[in-house]
Amino acid sequence: MKKTQTERKAFIFYRSFYEAGKQLETEDKAIFYEAILAYIFEDESVDLPPSIRSLFVLIKPQLDANKKRYDNGCKGGAPKKELTASEKKEELRQDEVTPIPEEIIDSFYASFKKNFGLERPTDRKLKTEVYNFLLKFYEFLKNNGRDPSDIEKTKTNIDNYMIWATEQDWAEKMTTVNCLTRNLVVFQRQVEEGEENDGKKE
Numbered sequence: 001m002k003k004t005q006t007e008r009k010a011f012i013f014y015r016s017f018y019e020a021g022k023q024l025e026t027e028d029k030a031i032f033y034e035a036i037l038a039y040i041f042e043d044e045s046v047d048l049p050p051s052i053r054s055l056f057v058l059i060k061p062q063l064d065a066n067k068k069r070y071d072n073g074c075k076g077g078a079p080k081k082e083l084t085a086s087e088k089k090e091e092l093r094q095d096e097v098t099p100i101p102e103e104i105i106d107s108f109y110a111s112f113k114k115n116f117g118l119e120r121p122t123d124r125k126l127k128t129e130v131y132n133f134l135l136k137f138y139e140f141l142k143n144n145g146r147d148p149s150d151i152e153k154t155k156t157n158i159d160n161y162m163i164w165a166t167e168q169d170w171a172e173k174m175t176t177v178n179c180l181t182r183n184l185v186v187f188q189r190q191v192e193e194g195e196e197n198d199g200k201k202e
Contacts, residue, residue, distance in 0.1 A: 007041075008040060008041055008067070008070050008071075010070075011040045011041075011063075011066050011067070011070065012066055013036075014062065015099050016059065016062075016099045017036065017059055019099040019100065019131075020032075020055045020058070020059060020131065020135070021033060021055070023055075023124070023127055023128040023131045024051075024052065024055075024124070024128060025124055028049075028051065028052055031046075031048065031049075031052055032048075032052050032055060032056065034046070035048055035052070035056055036056070036059075036063065039060075039063055040063060040066070040067060051125060051128055054132050055128070055131075055132065055135075058132070058135045058136070058139075100131060100134045100135065100138070101151065103151055103155075104134065104151065104154055104155065104158070105130070105131075105134065107155040107158060107159075108130065108133075108134060108158055109130075111155075111158055111159045111162045112162065112177075114162075115162040115163065115165070115166050116162075116165075116166070116171070126176070126177070129176060129177040129178055129181070130177050132177075132181060133177050133178075133180055133181045133184075136181055136184055137157075137158065137161070137184065138154075140184055140187075140188050141154065141157060143188070144188070144191060144192075161180075161184070161187055162180075164187055164190075165180060165183065165187075168183065170183070
C-alpha cells in the first residue's frame with residue numbers, strides 16, 4: 001500500500017460527487033466511490049472502466065484541490081502569494097463541480113427530442129452519458145465566463161448548441177449523446193473564434 005507523505009484524515013465530499021455517482025448502477029457506484037477514497041487517502045489511481053473513468057476525470061480537479069489544501073494546512077499553510085487574474089479565475093472555476101439541476105436535465109431532453117427526434121433514455125448507461133455531457137457543458141460555460149447557475153440562460157445555451165449540432169455533417173448519423181460530447185470542443189473553438197473576430201471589429 002502506497003503511503004502518502006501526509007496521512008490524510010478527512011476530505012470534503014461535495015454533493016456534486018454524489019450527483020455524479022447516483023447515475024451509476026449499484027456495482028459501478030461502489031467502484032466509483034472506492035476510487036475516490038483510494039485517490040484521496042492512498043494517492044492511488046485505480047484503473048476504471050470508461051463509463052466510470054469519464055465521471056472520475058471530471059471531479060479529479062476538485063479532489064486534487066482538496067488534497068493540496070489539506071497537505072498545505074498540515075504544513076502550516078501554503079506560502080502567501082498574490083494570484084494572477086487567470087489563477088483567481090481558475091480557483092473559482094474549480095472550487096466545486098456544479099451539480100446539474102433536474103430542470104436543466106429535463107430541458108436538455110426536451111431540446112434533444114425537438115432537434116433530433118430522440119426520446120429520453122431509460123437505460124442507466126445512456127442517462128450517465130447525458131450527465132457526462134451536461135457536466136462538460138457546464139465546464140464549457142465556465143471557461144467562457146458564463147454562469148451555469150443562471151437556469152434560463154443555461155437552457156438557452158444548451159438549445160443553441162443543439163441547433164448548431166443539427167447543422168453539422170455528423171448530425172444525421174448521431175444516435176447517442178456521446179456524439180454531442182465529442183463535438184463540444186469544436187463548438188467551443190468556433191465560439192472563441194467568433195468572440196475574437198468580434199473583438200477585432202471593435
